[in-house]
Amino acid sequence: MMDLDLVPGRGCGECTACCTVMAVDKPDFQKEAGVACRHCASGCAIYDNRPGLCRDYYCAWRHLPILDDTWRPDRCGVFAEFEAVDDLTGISLVLIGNPLKTIRQPWFIEFVTTGVLGDVPLLLGIPGPRGRQGASLLLNTRQMRDAANTSRGHVKALLEKELRRLQAHDFPKRMFVHSGANFGVAD
Numbered sequence: 377m378m379d380l381d382l383v384p385g386r387g388c389g390e391c392t393a394c395c396t397v398m399a400v401d402k403p404d405f406q407k408e409a410g411v412a413c414r415h416c417a418s419g420c421a422i423y424d425n426r427p428g429l430c431r432d433y434y435c436a437w438r439h440l441p442i443l444d445d446t447w448r449p450d451r452c453g454v455f456a457e458f459e460a461v462d463d464l465t466g467i468s469l470v471l472i473g474n475p476l477k478t479i480r481q482p483w484f485i486e487f488v489t490t491g492v493l494g495d496v497p498l499l500l501g502i503p504g505p506r507g508r509q510g511a512s513l514l515l516n517t518r519q520m521r522d523a524a525n526t527s528r529g530h531v532k533a534l535l536e537k538e539l540r541r542l543q544a545h546d547f548p549k550r551m552f553v554h555s556g557a558n559f560g561v562a563d
C-alpha cells in the first residue's frame with residue numbers, strides 16, 4: 377500500500393500488541409483475534425523462525441513520526457494500522473484498552489480533529505468478542521468535519537456516539553480459510 381521507513385530509534389520495547397490483537401489466516405499461521413500467539417512470551421520465542429507475516433509487519437506507530445512515543449499501542453490503548461480507504465491510505469485506530477477512556481483523551485481527540493480536517497482517512501475500530509470479527513467505521517463524515525470545525529467538545533461527543541454505534545454492532549463470526557498451524561493459545 378505504501379513504502380514507508382520505520383521511525384529511527386523507535387522499537388517495540390515490551391509491546392506485543394500485534395501478537396495478540398490481530399486475527400491471522402495464512403497457510404503457515406492461523407490465530408483468532410484477541411488471543412495471544414502461543415509463542416509470545418517476553419518477545420517472540422521463535423524469533424529466528426517466525427512466520428513471514430511477522431517478519432514483515434509493523435504497526436503504524438512504528439512508521440509514523442506524527443504518532444509520538446506515547447502512542448505505543450500497549451501504553452495508549454490504540455492499535456494503529458494502515459488501511460486502504462478507496463484509493464487512499466488511511467489509518468485505522470483500533471481501541472484495545474478502555475475504549476471510552478481512550479476516546480475522551482485530549483491527545484486522541486486532537487489527532488482525530490487534525491486528521492479529519494486534513495482529509496486523512498481515519499477509521500475507528502473495536503475488537504469483536506473472541507471468534508468474531510471486529511467493527512470499524514469511517515470518521516471522515518460531514519458531521520465529524522462540522523464538529524472538528526466547531527470545538528474539541530463536539531468531536532468528543534461525536535466520538536462517544538460513534539463508539540456506541542460500534543458497540544451495538546452484530547459482530548459476525550470469523551471464518552478461517554486455512555488450518556493446521558493454529559498459533560492461538562489452546563483453551
Ligand code: SF4
Pocket residue numbers: 387388391392393394395433434435436437438448449450455
Ligand atoms: S503493535 Fe506495533 S509496537 Fe507493538 S509489537 Fe506490534 S509492531 Fe511493535
Ligand code: SF4
Pocket residue numbers: 394395413414415416417419420421422423426427430559
Ligand atoms: S510468531 Fe509472530 S505473532 Fe507469534 S510471538 Fe512471534 S512475532 Fe508474535
